[in-house]
Amino acid sequence: MSSTSAASFSSFSSSSFSTVRSPVLNHLLAAVERLTPLQLAGSWDNVGVMIEAPYPRQEIKGKKQVLTCIDLTTAVTEEALASSSTAAVLTYHPPIFSGLKSMTLAVPLQASLLRLSTHGIPVVCIHTASDSSIGGVNDHIASAFTLDLRATSKAIEESKEQPEGHEGCGLGRLVTLDHALNKHEVVKRIKHTLNLDHAQAAWAPNGAEKIKTIAICAGSGSSVLSGVKADLYLSGELDHHATLLCNAKGIHVILTNHSASERPWLKPFAPRLAKAMNEEAGGDAYETKGDGSYVVKDYNNVQQGYNGLYNNPQHGSEGLLFKDRIYQTLDPLDHHIFPPPPWLPAPEGRWGKLATLASIIPLISS
Template sequence: MSIVVKSVCKALERIAPLRLAESWDKVGLIIESPVPRSDAKRVVLTIDLTTAVLEETLKVPTALVITYHPPLFQPITSLTLANPLQASLLKLSAAGTSVFCPHSSLDATWGGINDWLAEGVMGLQKATGKVDILGEVKGEAGGAGRIVTLDEPIPIEELVQRVKKHLVLSQVDVGRPLVQKSIKSVAICAGAGGSLLSGVDADVYFTGEMQHHEVLGAVARGRYVMLCGHTNTERGYLPILAKKLLDALSELVRDESPDGLSPEERIEIGKYQLDIHISEADRHPLDRM
């Protein structure tokens, strides 16, 4: 394994330990290139490994692509160029680029995507509310979702404005219950939150997408539902991840603990000036027209 890939994988483990991932998830090093390039100092961050992201990545020698969503999710019996997603992995591997996926471990970790979404809910009330884990608590490192309890209730219109500003969106979809009320609690799940949010005692379900009947059921039980588009609840976190990654890599260079790098590896990676690049081709797959 190249020193860049090894170092970044160790840094990511410190940021979002893979043990926090859901049991159904496919996380970690998905593809390790057998022909790593010694001149590759770029690490690309993206939500999805699309064809556009592939083409962007191949323009510059790249050691590793960190794709939030797993490019391989279902079991496969072959790996061919006929399948666009598989073709992307094959082409990256041939170009000396490995692929890593953090997915639900990055949702669950403290300071991860769900906490970032909670910041948008809190707005200026960050000091007068609290954030708790929603779902399974996984030790001191985090848990699946979040629930925000505000000290002072706010109207749904205020919450919508806070979220749109945080996610840089002009529109979101809101399901309203028959009886309107002020908002005191918000249940949060990045991406697709239907299964995690179902039955949760909160005034609002805030996620990227839910199935039609999940929305109907939630609204019938008196909940507001706020849907922002699956990847719109995730992509804005990438600049934060980039900074965390640089900080964790710097820590690895200084750290002499057993789970860190060897003295030789610390010296070698310390010579690199890694380019942490947030993909410019990565975008939400749907347009509102």
Template sequence: MSGPVSPVSSSPFTRAVVSSMRKLYPESLAEKSFDNTGLLLEAPFHPERRQKNSVLLAIDLTKAVADEAIGRKDSVVVAYHPIIFRGLKSLTLNDSQQQSLLRLAAEGISVYSPHTAVDATPGGMADWLCDIVTGAIAPTSSSVPAIHRSSSQQYSQPIHPQPSAVVPASPVPHARSTIHPSPPPVPEGMESAGMGRLVTFDEPQPLTAVIDRIGKGVGYPSGIPIAIPQSASVDTMKIRTVGVCPGSGSGVLLKTPSGQVPDLLFTGEMSHHETLATIERGSVVVALAHSNTERGYLHAVMQQKLAETVKAEWESARQEGSATDEGLKEAYSDIECSVDVSERDRDPYGIMIRQA
């Protein structure tokens, strides 16, 4: 006759991380028409082979990032982009993404994806990009990556933008508003939540100055992909309004409630025809490749925010759980907790620079 079945759950630390993410980036703010946010993989907790109380932040949960998390023995991967977007009819090792999920589950590592909740939250990814555009944060000179030379005399090997360390700075005077406000009710204190931001400078800014701030802020010193009207000149154009949206921004920036297109659209990617239509209307597009408008936020903002919140959540969980959960005493006795940014995560596209 078998004994009682032990309840199955994720680790106490994992639950503290999920609670922290939901406090910082409420799932109710995510764009539910297409997005899939929240705890996407809840790995069962095995006290006898407990993971470290650590979190790995990434934009994309690739095989390389999964390998990194397994090697580090993390408890949770917070992957900004959901690795599961649509319903799954099976989970097999034949699919590379499903393989990563199965391997992580086997190791006891859970996966949480906040995605558009981070975009919409005040102080989230969109506001961070606004801070770059307006000069509210300034990069440190030591954070600019060098170009790695290859054996070819004509080209340097592809490099991948490294987000700059930032310090507070004096922003250019401006107003900031949300392009598509989140429908009520919104969490208390988050009344400005929503998709996309519109920066309106008090005085028109030289395009070159805005581009310079963008390049330094996102760690893109080697070149900025930019589209301008064919009759215009980069050196003479002035920018009064900037529409900002991380990732793929055309659905947010080209469909404003007012119908007006900002002077500059700053995003990760737009289609060829959308970009042509935008510059034909006299506006400028800066598109840095999808995740290069996102990854820097993990370093500049999310890592510290999550570390502070998890520390408080974990201390509270330890105090409540240590006296009641006999089988989890070892887990609750571990006071350590850490949040790190993946070293393997990067955009699929790099830049290869041809030498003169």
């Protein structure tokens, strides 16, 4: 490198680079600590700053945007870079989870982080901190029953840390209704709150006729819900054998798909984040973008997970009996709980032609 080039680089570095955290990142982290305190995250989790930007964006005119997302995909990265107003990205799932020995462009997630940092955009993750916080992901799911019904909701695993404003916080939620609901009403409320066209249901043959207690865990609920006494488990996903065990114990299961249980929370959370950041900044400096609601229906129309729908047509549900095995297909009333797979022939009459499923459905022991 020539002396002239070296001098120019040195001048650029000293005038542009700073080891002091940018105001945008400070305001974002302060807002996060108010809304989803990072100390509430699981000890195994990775939350907080994923990557900083040594040269924060200087060209932003007007309000600075914080892009919220569930996952830092390449598409999210492109969206962030396409807008000259993007000042930071807040992601739910951590783009860095386990220890790294290098950061390279060959790995898509790492490439996204490097590209964003290079363009002056830091990335922050909140994951299980937002699951446990008051007003967080699990509370949003629970609002399907607590918003307009007489009910109580408490954490399944109360956090050791109880920050101010988050008293009673913790993983999962156990909702107890004053008056039990039929399964159709429960499904209807879940689909409405999470903006879903479809959900997966496994009704326990010996389960409660009406549902009064609902154990909730966003994302993957196997560990949090294990052993909880409730009429219904509601989660994004549950292990295949755990679902069978729940049904054997008389516990109904409703699954929404993993991120579909998390994503809808971003819509009410985003304006709260902008408000908190503006309060930290002392002015109207920030806005949020990306509630994610446009993704949910498309995501849940993907044909997957059909071997998780097991049970018999008690409680008024329609199904088809193969000897002593039954594949449930319809809600008790007039809409599908889940979409028919593409290989399923068009139904005829109330039962439909489901004979082709006989060789496909897993045999569940009676």
